[in-house]
Amino acid sequence: MAAEVGEFIAVMREVFPEVVVGDTEPLAGASAPASYTGWLETFRRVNGYDLAFLHVDVDWGRPTWADAVKTIEDFGRRFGVPVGIIYTGNLQDASDEAWLSIAGERVRLHTFSGSTSDSDVLVFAPFEPVRGIRLLRIETTLSPSWVAWREIEVIAAE
Secondary structure (H helix, E strand, C coil): CHHHHHHHHHHHHHHCCCCCCCEEEEECCCCCHHHHHHHHHHHHHHHCCCCCCEEEEECCCCCCHHHHHHHHHHHHHHHCCCEEEECCCCCCCCCHHHHHHHHHHHHCCCCCCCCCCCCCCCCCCCCCCCCCCCCCCCCCCCCCCCCCCCCCCCCCCC
């Protein structure tokens, strides 16, 4: 399969020399992270170069999806192939709004809950740096008055 994909990429590059080609694979059923990491290794060995990316289409009903994706992402980082997740809602969602809401919840990194007082400091410090963030959203869901944010500090990963 890796040879056939490599041949297809070669044909595409004859017409579109700057084309970027990666792969999207479903993380479903009994599939294990080794299938995906093995695919990236096989593609490199057969073709002499890497896929530009691997996007994982997650089966959200799979109880261990987060651990599996983390294993694949960690491998991709070490191997030099960016790994991304396709965030979706559920097929049975009753409306587009419900679908988008569920997809958005799956992207959320952290939620603070509870009450705060003036001068309280809220800190979210993940165990590992979170990379690739393009948007930071801070939303206050309940407040007796205007929120006065004195300082918001985002420290980039080195």
